[in-house]
Amino acid sequence: MVERKVDASVMPKAIWGLAGKDLLSFSEMTADALIGLVEWARVIKRWQRVGRPYRPLDGRSVALIFEKPSMRTRLSFDVGVSRLGGHPVYVSGEEIGLGKREEIRDVARVLSRYVDAVVLRTFGQERLEELAAFANVPVINALSDRFHPTQLVADLLTILEKKNKLCGVTVAWVGDGNNVLNSWLQAAALCGMHLRIATPSGFEPDDAVVTAAAQQAAVQGGSITLFHDPVEAVREAEILYTDVWTSMGQEEEEEKRSVAFAGFQVDASLVSHAAPDALVMHCLPAHRGQEISEEVLEGSHSIVFDEAENRLYAHEAILDALMRIPGKEMSKGDAQ
Numbered sequence: 001m002v003e004r005k006v007d008a009s010v011m012p013k014a015i016w017g018l019a020g021k022d023l024l025s026f027s028e029m030t031a032d033a034l035i036g037l038v039e040w041a042r043v044i045k046r047w048q049r050v051g052r053p054y055r056p057l058d059g060r061s062v063a064l065i066f067e068k069p070s071m072r073t074r075l076s077f078d079v080g081v082s083r084l085g086g087h088p089v090y091v092s093g094e095e096i097g098l099g100k101r102e103e104i105r106d107v108a109r110v111l112s113r114y115v116d117a118v119v120l121r122t123f124g125q126e127r128l129e130e131l132a133a134f135a136n137v138p139v140i141n142a143l144s145d146r147f148h149p150t151q152l153v154a155d156l157l158t159i160l161e162k163k164n165k166l167c168g169v170t171v172a173w174v175g176d177g178n179n180v181l182n183s184w185l186q187a188a189a190l191c192g193m194h195l196r197i198a199t200p201s202g203f204e205p206d207d208a209v210v211t212a213a214a215q216q217a218a219v220q221g222g223s224i225t226l227f228h229d230p231v232e233a234v235r236e237a238e239i240l241y242t243d244v245w246t247s248m249g250q251e252e253e254e255e256k257r258s259v260a261f262a263g264f265q266v267d268a269s270l271v272s273h274a275a276p277d278a279l280v281m282h283c284l285p286a287h288r289g290q291e292i293s294e295e296v297l298e299g300s301h302s303i304v305f306d307e308a309e310n311r312l313y314a315h316e317a318i319l320d321a322l323m324r325i326p327g328k329e330m331s332k333g334d335a336q
């Protein structure tokens with residue numbers, strides 16, 4: 001894939017096609033649209049860093065529904081909607097009782113009459129799919145058991161900023177074959193990256209996601225390789241990425257997992273096997289002494305707080321693209 005020069009004055013045409021769509025995973029997304037979103041997030045970041053107002057969501061509302069705990073995702077969507085001139089409405093999943101107090105399809109149709117987009121963090125991907133099927137406003141996956149796509153837009157933005165490219169970058173994932181990794185597989189494949197994955201035996205990522213990603217990666221000039229040895233996986237890696245060993249909803253497996261994942265900690269010794277200027281990422285929250293050592297998390301290779309900051313701009317780009325009113329091009333003129 002050719003590195004493109006971005007016109008930092010108008011929303012990239014590659015993301016116009018996302019208007020009105022859902023973001024449940026990257027399975028329906030094109031490479032150009034994903035890269036366009038990342039580029040647009042970078043533009044929005046630059047504008048906001050110099051205090052240039054950009055309010056494409058003026059007069060529009062976004063429901064933020066969380067059925068699981070969240071700090072980064074919840075706050076950055078809330079602040080992001082406000083920065084774009086919109087009105088965020090937070091409600092806990094418990095209060096709405098999706099599928100308990102009220103059927104998901106009914107909630108979807110009522111919400112669509114109040115708000116202009118819905119952001120949902122939930123346990124089941126199928127709950128997002130049902131909500132999206134019945135809503136006539138965009139539905140955004142703010143993390144499910146299967147995928148965490150909004151995290152990846154921020155991760156890619158962070159890598160683009162640090163390495164000035166995405167295509168051809170070698171990333172090593174060390175840890176669990178979880179929701180964040182599934183989104184990494186889809187995103188890395190679309191961007192033509194080389195993703196080297198080390199999980200303990202029995203904790204590999206979803207077969208179907210790996211197969212589809214390997215096919216897509218080959219088209220884009222990237223690759224997907226699975227390992228059980230973290231040292232092998234991190235060789236040549238420019239980025240090391242890890243996440244918790246026990247995701248939300250798996251708490252009863254915590255003891256079993258801490259045994260299975262022994263040897264999969266991203267520590268100084270593991271980092272020493274990667275490229276000398278390798279950067280370490282983690283979606284956070286982190287558990288020092290488990291998936292990552294204190295020394296690495298706080299050390300010079302770590303970019304985890306830049307990564308966390310970028311959730312804000314990534315979410316703004318996603319909202320802007322999905323909530324764009326076709327025919328009304330958002331341009332520099334809107335940002336004055």
Ligand code: CP
Pocket residue numbers: 069070071072073074143151283284285
């Ligand atoms: N990385 C991430 O999604 O963080 P939160 O769970 O705090 O939202």
Ligand code: NVA
Pocket residue numbers: 143178179180243244246247248283284285
């Ligand atoms: N894999 C983790 C990510 C948290 C942001 C979880 O699902 O709990």
